[in-house]
Amino acid sequence: MTKSDIPFDMVVVGATGDLGRRKLLPALYFLHKYGEISSQGRIFAVSRQEGNRDSFIEQAGTSAKRHIEADELTTEDWASFTERLDYVTVDATDATTYNELAKRLADGGDRVRVFYLATSPTLYGAISRAIHAAGLVTPTSRIVLEKPIGTDLQSAAAINSSVGEAFEEHQIFRIDHYLGKETVQNLMALRFGNILFEPMWRSEHIDHVQITAAETLGVEGRGGYYDKSGAMRDMIQNHLLQLLCLTAMEPPAQLEQDMIRDEKIKVLRALRPFNLEEIEEIEQKTVRGAYRLGAIAGETVVGYLDEPDVAKNSTTETFVAIKAEIDNWRWAGVPFYLRTGKRMGHRVSEIVIQFKQVPHQLFKSRSRAIQPNRLVIRLQPDEFIKLGLMTKRPGPRMILEREELNLNLADRPGGHTFQAYERLLLDVIRGVTTLFMHRTEVEAAWTWVEPILDGWQELGGRPRSYNAGTWGPPKSIALLERDGRSWYEHHVDSES
Ligand code: BG6
Numbered sequence: 001m002t003k004s005d006i007p008f009d010m011v012v013v014g015a016t017g018d019l020g021r022r023k024l025l026p027a028l029y030f031l032h033k034y035g036e037i038s039s040q041g042r043i044f045a046v047s048r049q050e051g052n053r054d055s056f057i058e059q060a061g062t063s064a065k066r067h068i069e070a071d072e073l074t075t076e077d078w079a080s081f082t083e084r085l086d087y088v089t090v091d092a093t094d095a096t097t098y099n100e101l102a103k104r105l106a107d108g109g110d111r112v113r114v115f116y117l118a119t120s121p122t123l124y125g126a127i128s129r130a131i132h133a134a135g136l137v138t139p140t141s142r143i144v145l146e147k148p149i150g151t152d153l154q155s156a157a158a159i160n161s162s163v164g165e166a167f168e169e170h171q172i173f174r175i176d177h178y179l180g181k182e183t184v185q186n187l188m189a190l191r192f193g194n195i196l197f198e199p200m201w202r203s204e205h206i207d208h209v210q211i212t213a214a215e216t217l218g219v220e221g222r223g224g225y226y227d228k229s230g231a232m233r234d235m236i237q238n239h240l241l242q243l244l245c246l247t248a249m250e251p252p253a254q255l256e257q258d259m260i261r262d263e264k265i266k267v268l269r270a271l272r273p274f275n276l277e278e279i280e281e282i283e284q285k286t287v288r289g290a291y292r293l294g295a296i297a298g299e300t301v302v303g304y305l306d307e308p309d310v311a312k313n314s315t316t317e318t319f320v321a322i323k324a325e326i327d328n329w330r331w332a333g334v335p336f337y338l339r340t341g342k343r344m345g346h347r348v349s350e351i352v353i354q355f356k357q358v359p360h361q362l363f364k365s366r367s368r369a370i371q372p373n374r375l376v377i378r379l380q381p382d383e384f385i386k387l388g389l390m391t392k393r394p395g396p397r398m399i400l401e402r403e404e405l406n407l408n409l410a411d412r413p414g415g416h417t418f419q420a421y422e423r424l425l426l427d428v429i430r431g432v433t434t435l436f437m438h439r440t441e442v443e444a445a446w447t448w449v450e451p452i453l454d455g456w457q458e459l460g461g462r463p464r465s466y467n468a469g470t471w472g473p474p475k476s477i478a479l480l481e482r483d484g485r486s487w488y489e490h491h492v493d494s495e496s
Pocket of ligand 1: 215217234
């Protein structure tokens with residue numbers, strides 16, 4: 001990552017909201033602190049609330065203390081960071097309220113101008129139109145949109161079209177913060193920077209793939225949003241499908257802007273579609289769950305239906321497991337099991353590549369059966385790549401056991417570790433779209449997800465319950481057991 005000398009003005013719409021406070025301001029602070037952004041960069045927080053620069057800085061300071069580690073937040077760095085900050089009261093959907101902002105931006109000349117919409121996606125169209133009508137879209141302007149783009153294919157397409165009336169596609173940066181995670185980048189390095197794996201990366205050698213994003217958190221005060229969304233829209237449609245795409249895509253010819261996106265789109269289009277005519281497939285290959293009362297790290301936590309702002313009769317899922325299949329040459333017959341949930345036993349996001357058994361069991365009679373190789377790419381909370389290999393146990397007899405080659409990716413020398421939002425914000429300023437989603441990608445993901453949502457609607461009933469602090473409903477375990485497989489942590493349990 002190179003330091004950026006590009007002068008910019010970043011207008012954060014909704015800077016005082018949850019995302020602004022938790023992710024954006026800390027990320028911008030770190031970019032400032034570590035000298036990654038030009039000293040000529042200004043940040044304008046805009047919102048409807050009456051306020052001024054001083055009151056905003058005070059508010060930002062309070063939330064910085066909550067969201068930035070104390071040893072990183074020095075008085076000096078914070079003070080110099082705040083020199084970049086400004087605040088303007090704007091009703092972002094109303095073009096007539098942009099005068100003051102326009103005045104302050106005017107002396108920025110033709111510098112890069114970024115509009116970051118940290119608002120409800122339902123406002124994206126109206127805000128883009130207002131920015132355009134206020135005459136603020138310059139040739140060097142960009143707009144950043146947070147997920148979820150829409151709640152289904154139609155609403156996503158409508159949002160994309162209205163934003164597209166004000167900004168050209170190359171100016172639109174649709175964020176999926178999973179793409180900014182260090183280990184996700186490492187997945188590409190692993191696949192395309194080494195000759196070892198790529199020849200094995202196909203159905204001849206891989207039995208199946210598991211992608212898990214498990215959280216111990218519940219809905220954290222976002223019950224209102226989450227109850228309308230659920231795990232499928234909140235996590236699968238974007239984060240998990242992106243991980244699937246990066247795992248399954250063909251090597252792009254270059255790392256150039258659209259080339260990776262084109263490969264990802266091909267994967268999305270090759271996903272075997274679910275459809276309502278074969279609703280029993282949806283019943284069989286998908287699992288939806290919702291947590292009930294349980295314990296996380298020894299603390300009792302309430303069930304989903306008792307979370308604030310969640311409807312008492314809600315049928316929203318907080319857990320999803322899916323057996324996805326990719327109908328192309330490379331992946332025919334290799335299931336990709338996806339799983340995500342809130343209030344699960346552990347926080348862990350990882351991709352597990354389970355290789356096939358050796359073709360001939362040479363050591364069978366002398367030891368425990370050979371366990372097939374397994375590659376684990378862990379994104380969080382720790383970051384590593386582990387390769388399970390069979391080795392000989394020390395001693396006189398030929399007994400084999402599995403050992404792990406462990407590549408620890410965290411805490412390596414090389415300075416400050418970039419968090420996802422830091423990397424992505426820097427890419428926006430630099431105009432690099434590789435890690436952002438193209439309109440076609442978002443819509444292709446919805447095209448696959450929507451029939452599942454419709455199928456659940458049609459099937460009716462409630463999501464299956466699971467106790468908070470566990471790995472989801474038993475049907476999720478059965479999803480793999482039926483295929484003679486098991487989720488990775490059950491392997492671990494049974495091996496120890
Ligand atoms: C967000 C979801 O996109 O990702 C949240 O809206 C979820 O519900 C979060 O908690 C998970 O992100 P991370 O980086 O903590 O895995």
